[in-house]
Amino acid sequence: MTNAAASPRPFASSGQGMKLEPQPQKPAGILPPGTKAPDFTLHVTPDQTLSLSELRGRPVVLAFYPADWSPVCGDQMALYNEVLPEFQKLNAEIVGISVDGAWCHRAFAEERHLHFPLLADFEPKGAVSRKYGAYRESNGFSERALFVIDKEGVIAWSYNSPVAVNPGADGILQALENLPK
Amino acid sequence: MPKLKVPVSAADHIQGPESAAVTLVEYGDYECPHCGHAYAIVKRIQKHFGKRLRFVFRNFPLAQIHPNAEAAAETAEFAGAHGKFWEMHDLLFENQGELGGPLFLELSEKLGLAAEPLEQALKDRTYRERVRADFSGGVRSGVNGTPTFFIGAQRHDAAFEYEDLVAAIEDAIAPSALSA
Numbered sequence: 623m624t625n626a627a628a629s630p631r632p633f634a635s636s637g638q639g640m641k642l643e644p645q646p647q648k649p650a651g652i653l654p655p656g657t658k659a660p661d662f663t664l665h666v667t668p669d670q671t672l673s674l675s676e677l678r679g680r681p682v683v684l685a686f687y688p689a690d691w692s693p694v695c696g697d698q699m700a701l702y703n704e705v706l707p708e709f710q711k712l713n714a715e716i717v718g719i720s721v722d723g724a725w726c727h728r729a730f731a732e733e734r735h736l737h738f739p740l741l742a743d744f745e746p747k748g749a750v751s752r753k754y755g756a757y758r759e760s761n762g763f764s765e766r767a768l769f770v771i772d773k774e775g776v777i778a779w780s781y782n783s784p785v786a787v788n789p790g791a792d793g794i795l796q797a798l799e800n801l802p803k
Numbered sequence: 804m805p806k807l808k809v810p811v812s813a814a815d816h817i818q819g820p821e822s823a824a825v826t827l828v829e830y831g832d833y834e835c836p837h838c839g840h841a842y843a844i845v846k847r848i849q850k851h852f853g854k855r856l857r858f859v860f861r862n863f864p865l866a867q868i869h870p871n872a873e874a875a876a877e878t879a880e881f882a883g884a885h886g887k888f889w890e891m892h893d894l895l896f897e898n899q900g901e902l903g904g905p906l907f908l909e910l911s912e913k914l915g916l917a918a919e920p921l922e923q924a925l926k927d928r929t930y931r932e933r934v935r936a937d938f939s940g941g942v943r944s945g946v947n948g949t950p951t952f953f954i955g956a957q958r959h960d961a962a963f964e965y966e967d968l969v970a971a972i973e974d975a976i977a978p979s980a981l982s983a
Contacts, residue, residue: 697948703867705942735867787960790947792805 652755652767652782659684659771660753664741665724672717672739675775681801682771683709683716683794686756686764688785690722690730690740698766698788703736705791712798714770717741721748721763758785770797805945807956811859816888818849819857824976826857827968828953830941833876833895834869834902835949842896844965851969855976860892862937863949871902873934878907880930881921887914 653659659674659682666672674682687698699718702709709716718740722730727740743750743764751757756767768789770779779797783789811817811826819826829845831838849858862880864872875895882891894910895902907925908918924930941951945958952959952968954975961967 700865700868701942701947704865704938708939708942737867788947790805790945791942792808792945795943 652765652780653753653769653777655777655779657777659769659775659777660750661775662750662753664719664743664750666717666739666741667728668724672741674771677715678773678775680773681712681714681778681798683714683798684719684754684769684771685716685794686719686743686751686754686767686769688758688761688763688766689720690726699730699736699740700734701788701791702738703734705795706737708791708795709798712795714798716794719743719750719764721751756782761785768794770794770801772801804960805958807953807958808944809940811857815859815861816883816892817857817859818889820854821857822854823857824855825852825955825972826859827972828859828861830861830863830937830946830949830951830953832862832864832869832872832949833879833899834872835865836899838950839896839899841950841963842893844963844968847965848968848972852972856972861941862934863941863946863951864934864938865949873931874904874907874925875902876934876937877925877928877930878911878921880933881924882911882914882916884930885916887916890914 661674663671663673685698685702702716702718706716716738718738720740721743722740723744724742727742730736731740741750748757748762748764751764754767754769756765758765766783766785766787766789768781768783769777772778778801779793781789781793807828811828827845827848829841831841845858849856862876864876866873879888879891879895882888891910891914894913898906898910904925908921911921912918944953950963952963954971957975959968959971961971
């Protein structure tokens with residue numbers, strides 16, 4: 623919540639302090655629309671897991687992101703937290719995914735008052751991110767990649783944001799609204 | 804590139820003439836320190852451009868991390884309903900460290916507005932919908948945090964220090980002259 627004099631734009635640069643862009647990465651490509659979303663099971667708390675298949679029957683938003691604890695007072699996850707009522711109106715479930723461990727996610731979610739699950743793509747590290755084409759080998763963390771999965775479990779929309787740019791929620795909301803009822 | 808989806812209208816809080824060459828729209832949160840930082844910059848920007856610039860402020864309270872942000876926004880809207888939006892907007896940013904019920908009432912009295920109606924409005928959440936409408940429109944336009952600026956319809960993704968904003972606004976006013 624500090625960095626008062628921060629410039630460049632604090633939200634657009636969440637993750638300062640890490641080397642976010644050491645080298646431009648060849649876009650290997652995230653999974654495109656029409657692909658069946660690979661199932662996975664990840665820790666959502668230190669003693670609970672969540673599988674994508676458990677969420678079948680309603681739209682799911684997967685938000686891969688580089689890391690917890692970006693040093694700004696609002697970031698991608700904070701924004702989704704605020705937009706949660708709008709996702710809920712569209713009957714969608716949103717989950718965040720990064721390579722941080724479940725204990726780290728817990729502390730982060732508590733500190734930022736996040737009201738949606740954060741999944742730990744921690745062991746083997748980045749395995750799920752890789753399945754979605756959303757892992758940055760050169761950095762060792764996930765891309766800032768978004769997927770909207772329809773109620774049948776098929777990817778309806780995906781978007782890979784430059785890793786230093788918070789993609790916002792407009793694309794997700796649009797994609798959710800475009801889903802067949 | 805995300806664009807402003809909700810055009811500036813009479814429902815907005817606007818400074819500067821309709822004939823201005825360019826409109827700067829800020830989505831902000833009274834409790835956000837970056838917005839506090841931007842407040843002084845925007846003042847300088849307005850001075851620099853004078854009548855060439857129109858400025859619009861819209862609410863984007865990040866309520867989960869800023870517990871006073873919504874009430875502050877509603878206080879400004881209350882003042883706005885009594886013709887004192889900008890005075891309250893300025894006072895809230897100038898007293899950002901003290902946000903909370905007592906300050907809202909004190910500022911309201913300072914502007915010659917009675918404290919009781921404000922207390923009631925905050926209790927009844929009279930201006931909540933107005934604030935939420937700003938927020939929703941912002942999300943649809945790609946606001947991804949605070950402050951988010953739009954110059955014309957274009958989201959400004961670069962830094963928002965004085966020089967950066969001046970350059971971006973100049974560019975919007977006379978793109979050909981600068982890119983030539």
